[in-house]
Every structure is written in C-alpha cells, then in structure tokens.
Amino acid sequence: MVEKLALVGIGKIARDQHLPAIAANPDWELAATVSRNASVEGIENFTTIEAMLAARPDISTVSLAIPPQPRFAYAQAALAAGKNVMLEKPPGQSLAEVHALEELAREKGVSIYATWHSREADCVPDSKAWLADKTIKRLAITWKEDVRRWHPGQDWVFEPGGLGVFDPGINALSIMTEILPWPVHVASAVLEFPENRDTPIAADIVFTNPDGAEMTATFDWRQEGPQTWDIDIETDGGRLKLSSGGATLEIDGQTVKKGSDHEYANLYKRMASLIQSGKSDVDLSPMVHVSDAFTLGKRKTVDAFHF
Template sequence: MNSMKLGLVGIGKIARDQHVPALARSIDFDLCAAASRHNRLEGVDHYPNVEEMLAARPELDAVSLCTPPDGRYEQAAAVLRAGKHLMLEKPPAATVSEIEALALMAAASGVTLCATWHSREAAEVDAARDWLAGKRIAAVRIRWKEDIRQWHPGQDWILAAGGFGVFDPGINALSIATQILPDPLVVTGAVLSVPTNRVSPIAASIALRTGDAPVAAEFDFLQTGQQSWDIEVDTDAGVLRLRDGGSRLELPDAAPLAGPNEEYARLYRRFAELVRAGESDVDLRPLQLVADAFLVGERRVVEPFDF
C-alpha cells in the first residue's frame, strides 16, 4: 500500500527529537509539508500556519499536531474540517471538553482521530500490564521527577495557563498507570505547588485509588541529577517495578527486562493502522485525571521560578 502524505505542525523540540526521526523511518507516511511560525525543516515545504498548509497542499492525507495544547483546538478543528486524518501529540487538548468536541467532529467528517500517549508505547509497558492482570493490587507508588531546564529549556508556555506545568510529564505516568492497572484510577486529593510568578504547578502530589488500593503520585519539575520516571506496584505476588519511563521492567524472581526506545515509531504505525481500518482512538482517562487533580487540588504558592 502506498504511503500517506503527512503534514507536521509545530516544529519544536518534541517534533525534532521524536516525530521527525520516526517519520524518516516510516513506511506508512511521507513527510511532505510542515507548518511553524518560527522553525523550518530542511528539505520539507514550509508554511507559516496549518491553514495555509492545508490550502496549499490539498493532497495531504493526514496531519500530525505537535503544538502546545493551549490553542491547539482551532488548529485541530481546521484539519478535521479539511477532511484530513489527525494525530495529536499528548496532551491531546487543553481541556476535556475540547478533545470531546474534536472526537465528535472527526466522527462527523469520517476521518481518524488519534490522541496519542507516547509513554504507553515504551518497551515494557505491555509486559507490565500482562503481568498485573489477575493479581491483587495492594498499593501503587508513582515518582515522575525531572529537570524542566533540561527537558523544556526556555519554554515559558509550559508554566502558563493551559500549559499543564509539571502535569506535562506527569500525564505520561498517568497514561501508563491507566494502561497497566486492572482497575480504574480515581483522584481523591492533590497538592499543587505553583511559583509566585507562574500559573501552572511546578510540583504536585496526588492521592488516588485503584480498586481498594491507595496510589501515591509525586511529580516534580525541579529534579536535578538523576531523573526519576518510575512506577512501583505492590501485589499479592510481589512488587512490580516499571522504571525509566516504562522501558525497564523488574519482576519478582526474574531478570530485568529492557527494550529499545521505539515509542514514536509505534505511534505512527498505530496511526496508520487506525486510518486504514477507518477507526479512531481517543482515550481521555489520563487527561481526566489531571483535570480532577486541578479540581480538588489545594494550591500552594512557592518561590518564583525562572529559566
């Protein structure tokens, strides 16, 4: 089957680090156009915004949006109105209501909408889910701590309204937890630490439950030195440890498992499968948990933060 012509919107760090290399190796998609206000990709036709890209390139089959969530709704709606299949970088939208509206729009237009959660595609997430199936969960601990200056240098938008703050990486942990745990997650409380000169939290502690088991999640954007992207699950068969963002799995009485980083290659393969099957994939659970944390969270003001 011929590859599909794809336009990439938003040429920032995540696009350059992950999307462009994955597309370069893809047999499903041909990256033939890009839209960005500030950046360009060498060898790819460039447009200042998604509307001009769509108008100039009607032959596009699909679009991948890598822009920040705030303001993405209008871009996504333009793509769907043009009848193009759409893939969304996480988080899929700034609000739950936005992505629900986009899902309805995609269905009405007869095109595929794929809301991606790249951390679910980490090498050992599926194996962790399979091992936990049928086991009794006693407790879960999530530690997602990284250095904002290393991973989001100078990106002020991430701490602005609609930028999600520490939930931008934290939602990756929630996307894995909702994938591997047998029972749904429910938020019971949260503490959100917001710098005096910012709007979104730079750290957060969230209390949740899954079944009758407590879940404690700690998110921190000020972690220096060794970074932590770990989930531990106490079960009646021992402790499961999923480390390094889902790429390393430690099980009781077994050698550790570790696979290669192919998250974005898997995302684009999944997107192609959905397009060819005429289906969409819009799982809102991680975004709903973040929204719930904001709803019930206690806001604490902390010292100012500057890059």
C-alpha cells in the same frame, strides 16, 4: 498506500522524535511542515495551517507537535478540511476541546488519534500482563525531572493550559491507566504553584481504587541530576517496578527486561492502522486524572521559578 503527512510544529520534540519516526515508516511521506520559525531541509514549509491546507489538498493527515494552547484551532481547521489528525500529548487544553474534535472527526468521516507515547514504552505490555491476575496492595509513582533541561525557556508550560508539572506527569498517568486491571480516580491532591506562575511545579496525588490499595503519585519539576520516572507496585504475587519511563522492568528486585525506544515509531504505526481501518482512538483517561487533580487539589504557594 503511502499517506502524505504535514507535521505542524518543528521544535525539539518534532526533531527528536516525530521526524525520525516518520522517516523510518514506509506508510508515511513527510510532504509539508507548518512553522513560523523553523523548517526541514527539502520539505515545503508553510507559516500557517490555512495556507498549507489551501495549497496542498493532496495531504491526507496532519500531525500536531505544538503546545496544547493553540492546538484546538489547528486541529479544528485540519478536521474541517477532511484531514486525519494526530495529537501530541496532552491532546488539548481541556476535555471539552478534545470531545469537540472527536465529534468533528466523526462528522467528517476521518480518523483522530490522541497519542500517549509513554504507553508505547517496551515494558508497558509486560507489566499489564503481569498485573492482570494479581491483587494490588500499594502503588507509588515517582516522576521527577528538571524542567530547565526538557523545556528550556518555554514559558508556555507555566501558562494557563500548559499543565505545568502535569505535562510530564500525564505520561505516568497514561502508563498507570494502561496497566492497571481496574479504573481508579483521584481522591485528593496538593499542587505547588510558584508564586510567579499559573501552573504547578509539583504535585502529590492520592487515588482511590477497588482493592483499597495505597496509591500515590508524586510529580516534581525541580529535580536536577539523574531524572526519576518510576512506578513501584506491590502485589500479593510480588513487586513490580517500571523505571526509565517504562523502558525497564524489574520483578522482585531483578531486572527482567530492558527495552529500546520505539515509542513514536509505534505511534505512527498505530496512526496508519487507524486510517486504514477508518477508526479513531481518543482515550482521555489520563487527562481525566489531571482535570480531577486541578478540581480537587489544594493549592500551595512556593518560591518563584525562573528559567
């Protein structure tokens, strides 16, 4: 059965990832969009989700590709109307918001999916399998990119609820929580806040873990030139390196796999499966680490940032 879907938010991520993934999947029909400032040619557009829900009762699923700050109200409206809901990462501004949405979905008997697109990178399953029987000695995440390239002029990322550098950093955390053979938690953090901004532009995190391994993460939004999305893991059975956000896998310095970009295609495939089975998927472990980093983090003020 083809599910009719409404895509909320027609910005860069929607055009680059969501729209191609929906178009390529026979389980989905893009039936409507919701955006105040943009539209998709040939698709009915609404400026509010309330108008869309009232006019299109035939739509079964709503995918939210909007910033986290307004997302709760949109998701709540869709769930209350009996629609399945797909949440772009991070799934909300806070853990409590997402718990409330999950409970509402349960009450309404619909599916909700908190997506983590980086978990769908091609080399993530291979890394998880390779690590399963090994003792980890050291893990170092280095996630450095240029905020001006990926969020040009988007002040919402530096506003409360926007997460700052954890907007990309949570991608690394979603991979880490997927591939490790045991759970970890934040032990300490240092968060660098520009003097004119409300969320951090950089962060250094230390984790504690059952093996007593040295585990750190460094996030930075000020890197120009080549971008860095790496996870290095030293074990008793060799060294693993995931690079390019999980698309390339090296073992002991040798490239063993270079994957293709199927992340969002996999997300929409998973959403269709959840609906067909009447299930939900709301794993908040990456977001727990972000929340703990804000709770435990020492604040450091750095130079002002301007787009």
